[in-house]
Amino acid sequence: MTDLTRLTAAETARVVRDGEASAVDVAQAHLDRIAAVDERVHAFLHVDIEGALGAARAVDERRAAGDDLGPLAGVPLALKDVFTMAGVPTTCGSKILEGWRPPYDATVTRRLKDAGLVILGKTNMDEFAMGSSTENSAYGPTRNPWDLDRIPGGSGGGSSASLAAFMAPLAIGTDTGGSIRQPAAVTGTVGAKPTYGGVSRYGLVALASSLDQAGPCARNVLDAALLHEVIAGHDPFDSTSIDRPVPEVVAAARRGDVQGMRVGVVREFAGEGYQAGVQQRFTEAVELISSLGADVVEVSCPHFDYALAAYYLILPSECSSNLARFDAMRYGLRVGDDGTRSAEEVMSLTREAGFGDEVKRRIILGTYALSSGYYDAYYGQAQKVRTLITDDFTKAFETCDVLVSPTTPTTAFRIGERVDDPLAMYLADLCTIPSNLSGGAAMSVPCGLAPEDGLPVGLQVMAPALADDRMYRLAAAFEAAHTEAHGPILDGAPAL
C-alpha cells in the first residue's frame, strides 16, 4: 500500500478524485504521522483532529455526490498559527493569546476550506512572527527534521518542519522579511512570497502591515503554485489587496523551461558571511540554469547592503503600532486586575507578562524610531532607503526577467546559537528582505546539500511585482533538472 504521506499534493488530490483512497484515509495517515513524530519535531501548536476528519468526510461526500472537486480537494494542510480560524485556538506563538479562539475565519482560511483542503492544525512560529528560528515561540522551539538540534528557520519553522517531516504535503506561511523563504531553504522545501497585495491579509494577525504577505509552502514547485492559486486574489476585506488577475503561476510551473529567460545574479549577495558550501551550491545552481538555456548576467543592486538596516527600523515602527491592540481589554490575557489597579496599569502588567523578549525589544525600538526628535533620523531615513532598494530592483529588471541569490547566507544553525545575539539572528534574513521592502515576488527552491554539514541550501528567485509566474517558471525548470541529476532532496533527510 502506498504511503499516503509521501505523495505530492497534486498526486494526493488525484488519488482522492480517482477514489484510490478516501480523503479520510489521507487525513488519518497524516494525523498518524503527526502522532508518531511531532513529539520530537514540535511543528504543531494545535492538532485539530475532529475538524480535519470532518473536512475530509465532507470531501468524500461531495465526491460520492458526483461534485466537481477542485485541484487540491482532500489534500491535508498545516496552517501557520498567525491566521484566525473560527473556534480553533490561534496564539501567534504568544502567551498573550493563549487559549483565544477567534470568532471568524481569515480570508486565507476561508479559501482553503472552500477549496476542500483539510486543515490538520496550527503550526508553531516565532512570537508574532518575530524571528528566524522559532526559538522565540512562547511554546518552545520547533526542531529541524534534518537535525533535531538545529533550527527549522523562522518565523514559519512549524510549517516548513511539518513538510520536511511528511506530516503535511502543504502548509501556509507568512513572509515579512523572509519567514516563508528562509524556513524553506533550511529544511529543503519550497516556499513562495507572492507579490505584496496578492494574497489577502484579512484575519492575518499583523506584524508589519506594509511588508506582511501570506504565501504557499510545499515540497515541490508545482504544489506551491497550485496552493498559490487557491489563496490568491482580490479581497474587499483587505484594502491593500490588489484588484488584478492572479498571475498564472500553475501554467508557469507546468511549463518548466527557461529558454531565453534573462537571469540576473545579484553581486552584493556573496562574500563575507556566506558559508562556503552555500556559495558552492549556489554557483552550481547558476551554472545549471545557464545550461538549460537561460541568459545569465551579473547585476549590481548597491543599496541591498542597506536593506537589513532599513528593515529593522521600518518593521519595529510598524509592529510597535500594530501590537498596541493587545491591551488586555477585548481579548487575550489580562493580568493584575484586582480591583485596585487602573486600566493603564493592568495593560502594562499584561503586556509585560504576555510578550516575550524579542517582541518587547522591537516594540521599544519602534517606539524610539517613531518618537519626536528621532523620527526623521531613523524612520524617515529608512523609508528613503526603501525607495533606493525599489529603484535598484527596477533598474535590474530592465535587463533581467528574474534575479537569483542564495536564500540564506548559511545552512540551519544550532538551537541556542544566536538566541542572545539579536543582530546575528537578523542576518539570516539578509537576502530575503529586499523583496519585502519593494513588494515584489520571491521564492526559495532547494539547490542541494552543503558539503560541510550535509544540510539543505536554498536558491532564491526574485521577480517584479505582479510577475510571480516568472519565478515559478524558473524554479520549476531548475527543480526538474536538479532532481534529475541528484534525486529529490528530501530523500536525503534522516528517517525520524
Add this chain to the structure above:
Amino acid sequence: MAITRDEVAHLARLARLALRDDELDHFATQLDVILGAVARVAEVAADDIRPTSHSVPLTNVFRPDEVRPSLDPVASLAGAPAAEDGRFRVPRILEEEA
C-alpha cells in the same frame, strides 16, 4: 551611547510595558548595539530622495456604505477577559476622586 537605560524606561512607559529592572539593563545594552547598526541608513538617505511608506501606490479605497453581516455581541464578547451586561468590563479608566 545611542540609548540610555533611562530612555528605555521612558519608552517602555509610552509602550505600556512594565519592564523589570534587569530587563531595562539588558535591553538598553542590546538596543544600543542594534541602533548603532541600523543608523547606517543615514549614509545613503540623501535629502532629495522621496520616502516610500508602502510598495503599492494606493489612494483611498472606498466601498458603498451598506449594512452587511457582522459579528453578533455574543461572539464579539466570547474572547473578552471580562464581560458584563453585553459589554466589555474594564478596570477603572479615570483617577478616583479625592
